Amino acid sequence: MTELSRLAHGVLFPALGRRTVPRWARARVEEGLGGFVLFGKDIASAEQIRQLTADLHGLRDHVLLSLDEEGGDVNRLEPHGGTSVPGNHALGRLDDPELTREAAYQIGLSLVAAGIDWDLAPAVDTAVNPLSPNGIRCFGADRALVARHAAAWVEGLQAAGVSACAKHFPGHGLSSTDAHLGTPTVDLSRQELVDHYLDPFRAAIAAGVDSIMVSHVRLTQLDTVPATISPAVLTGLLRGELGYDGVVITDALEMRGISDVAALPQAAVRAIAAGADALCLGAWAFGDDVDTAAAALVAAVEDGTLPEERLREANARIARLGTRPRATGAAHDDTVGARLARDVVEVHGDPVLRGKRALVVRLDPTHSPAQGGASWGIAEPLRAAGVEVETLAVAGDTYNAEGVIKAEVGLYLDEFGPDADVVLLVRSSHRFPWQRPVLDELLAKYPGCVVVDMGVPGDDFGQFRGWVRTFGASRVCAQAAVDTLLAGA
Known part of the structure; x- marks a missing residue:
């Protein structure tokens, strides 16, 4: 060498x-x-x-x-x-x-x-x-x-x-x-x-x-x-x-x-x-x-x-990098993130789930290579809290995405009644032109849905029954959204 x-x-x-x-x-x-x-x-x-x-x-x-x-x-x-x-x-x-x-x-x-x-x-x-x-x-x-x-x-x-x-x-x-x-x-x-x-x-x-x-x-x-x-x-x-x-x-x-x-x-x-x-x-x-x-x-x-x-x-x-004194004796406090996530959540209307069963419809954004894994959402923490969750995830390139969502939501409400809980999960939906028509049609037909927005604010979901904004999709943000959906449960 x-x-x-x-x-x-x-x-x-x-x-x-x-x-x-x-x-x-x-x-x-x-x-x-x-x-x-x-x-x-x-x-x-x-x-x-x-x-x-x-x-x-x-x-x-x-x-x-x-x-x-x-x-x-x-x-x-x-x-x-x-x-x-x-x-x-x-x-x-x-x-x-x-x-x-x-x-x-x-x-x-x-x-x-x-x-x-x-x-x-x-x-x-x-x-x-x-x-x-x-x-x-x-x-x-x-x-x-x-x-x-x-x-x-x-x-x-x-x-x-x-x-x-x-x-x-x-x-x-x-x-x-x-x-x-x-x-x-x-x-x-x-x-x-x-x-x-x-x-x-x-x-x-x-x-x-x-x-x-x-x-x-x-x-x-x-x-x-x-x-x-x-x-x-x-x-x-x-x-x-x-x-x-x-x-x-x-x-x-x-x-x-x-x-x-x-x-x-x-x-x-x-x-x-x-x-x-x-x-x-x-x-x-x-x-x-x-x-x-x-x-x-x-x-x-x-x-x-x-x-x-x-x-x-x-x-x-x-050569200067990696030379800072390491805080090896400091106590790691995992409650910090959870507290911040709860503090930043915004709630509009009545997003609290009516029962212990929910359909979560996730409208996926274009995946960012910077993010790493593509998994995000609230389904798992809802299940961990005892909610029986059915899920549907669609993206811009999903075949007949609009039709799939309408059919699934209609089937679910027919099965469990018009007051069954449907949660629409979005992330910066204003950035993806295919999502707005889907959401507009859902609002016109199913205004009793709840929206959880885990992205940058853009679209207004105030006409749905309830609306939760987390301003991020990390684990603590998802848990803060679930805590809001289950408030008083």
């Missing part, structure tokens, strides 16, 4: 792909690999993740282990012993930075227990576009609110001893494009960006955030390429204008937002040259992609395209 190869491997963060240490990973760690980004598919239980992280850390000093534990809808540990808290949108609704700091601290304690060094959170985009796919992951649409909660979240997480990562610089908030599927664009001048748009990142930097994730957003007035590979954005704005000297990591290079513009070898070299330090390769990037990216970086240094000093600088910054 040459020194140059070690430097090239040191900036790479692939996925792992297995629940034990795979053979390919051992070889690349010996080459100097920076670390790994773990995903939900790598985790089976609290015991398994602790053993996995211990084994990975044992391969070499300073193997950095990271994942996306935002709380709320994007999490990896919540189903496996991690704490459950409402997500950023719910925390922004409560608008108490101290509560946000407490929630992030509890997430940090879960990460410490699991052996994680670096959390790729919080998302500090400002959801000014109501159709933003990241809306539920954002503290809100007001930049000042997002800024103060960004700082609180960073402080809370890092107080537990885990490095935070403010994302997705320079911000997805104006775009409705999911960067997994295409390149988002933001058409703002440099002055507008500096004057107000970047305020949440400015606040995170002031709070001492250890890293910032750069997105695949294209700032049309600054550059023709995504921010990931733009010197004008990374060196000009983030390093120069905001004065940031921490680690900059790219969003996943497998995402269409960048892969449509530059293939992995080119994207890796251009991102490091532009000012990034760490390359997140993606959820399906393993040994072959590591070899491809490392070879491209080595070749770029050898042919003069990339200064070796840029790789050395990146490695030096990465």
Whole structure:
């Protein structure tokens, strides 16, 4: 192994792909690999993740282990012993930075227990576009609110001893494009960006955030390429204008937002040259992609395209991560998230179930790859509370979705009577044009239904019998909704 190869491997963060240490990973760690980004598919239980992280850390000093534990809808540990808290949108609704700091601290304690060094959170985009796919992951649409909660979240997480990562610089908030599927664009001048748009990142930097994730957003007035590979954005704005000297990591290079513009070898070299330090390769990037990216970086240094000093600088910054004192003696309090979820719930009309039987009709949103698992809802906690639950889940591509829902609801009410409970479960329904006609028809024919909305507010369901809003779909949000439906039972 040459020194140059070690430097090239040191900036790479692939996925792992297995629940034990795979053979390919051992070889690349010996080459100097920076670390790994773990995903939900790598985790089976609290015991398994602790053993996995211990084994990975044992391969070499300073193997950095990271994942996306935002709380709320994007999490990896919540189903496996991690704490459950409402997500950023719910925390922004409560608008108490101290509560946000407490929630992030509890997430940090879960990460410490699991052996994680670096959390790729919080998302500090400002959801000014109501159709933003990241809306539920954002503290809100007001930049000042997002800024103060960004700082609180960073402080809370890092107080537990885990490095935070403010994302997705320079911000997805104006775009409705999911960067997994295409390149988002933001058409703002440099002055507008500096004057107000970047305020949440400015606040995170002031709070001492250890890293910032750069997105695949294209700032049309600054550059023709995504921010990931733009010197004008990374060196000009983030390093120069905001004065940031921490680690900059790219969003996943497998995402269409960048892969449509530059293939992995080119994207890796251009991102490091532009000012990034760490390359997140993606959820399906393993040994072959590591070899491809490392070879491209080595070749770029050898042919003069990339200064070796840029790789050395990146490695030096990465070495600072994972060095915070761990809050190993602190007591983990799982009641924090449950309390916050109860506090944020809004209730309209009369949503309380009339009996111990319910049909739950779930209108699924387009699944986000960032979320991980696609499971969400209230059926299981209702069953755990003794309710006999029948379920129907439909999506935009479900054959005859509207007809299926009408038929199932009609059959159910015919079987159990017109006062039987039907719960319509939605999440940001205003973002999915197929859902509004379905809901309108149900309202016209079955106004006695109850609606549970677990997404960003958009549609008004006030004409149904009852309506519950949780502002998130985490486990504690689902339980808060169920507690409301069963109030007085």
